[in-house]
Amino acid sequence: MLICLRDYWNYDAVKDLLALCMMADGEVIGQEINSYNTEDSKELFGCFVDGELAGLAGIIRQSEQALEIRHLAVQTKWQGKGIGRGMITEISRTAGIETITAETDHEAVGFYRSTGFAITSLGEKYPGVERFACILSVGAAAQSRM
Numbered sequence: 001m002l003i004c005l006r007d008y009w010n011y012d013a014v015k016d017l018l019a020l021c022m023m024a025d026g027e028v029i030g031q032e033i034n035s036y037n038t039e040d041s042k043e044l045f046g047c048f049v050d051g052e053l054a055g056l057a058g059i060i061r062q063s064e065q066a067l068e069i070r071h072l073a074v075q076t077k078w079q080g081k082g083i084g085r086g087m088i089t090e091i092s093r094t095a096g097i098e099t100i101t102a103e104t105d106h107e108a109v110g111f112y113r114s115t116g117f118a119i120t121s122l123g124e125k126y127p128g129v130e131r132f133a134c135i136l137s138v139g140a141a142a143q144s145r146m
Helices: 011-021 026-038 083-092 106-114 138-145
Strands: 002-004 042-049 052-061 066-074 099-105 118-126 129-137
Touching (some): 011 052, 026 042, 106 118, 129 138
């Protein structure tokens, strides 16, 4: 189950997880957390295991039918246990959502591919860094889970 982190008390745990998926310093990460807490179109959700924040998903509502996963991170000790996949499954069940998009690097593209996203290379978007567009048709994902 995903829990909204807007009023979550452990700022450091949220900051540490965002640091896993952002190449940024603490100040930029703090600004990102603030934007999740203040902007209506952005939401930050957490997944807990035994009361511990094990993973988080930051989403931006693009339209009534589309969401963008802006951030997705799972604590290292919980990786490979289905938490990331479970968060995407929950996000895909959001009422009215037909499409989920994400942008990622080479390190995480395999995860998105294995979760049912169609992958397209965006080329070298930053010097020496290839980026990928990931698109999930929620109707198709729901059918593949049946």
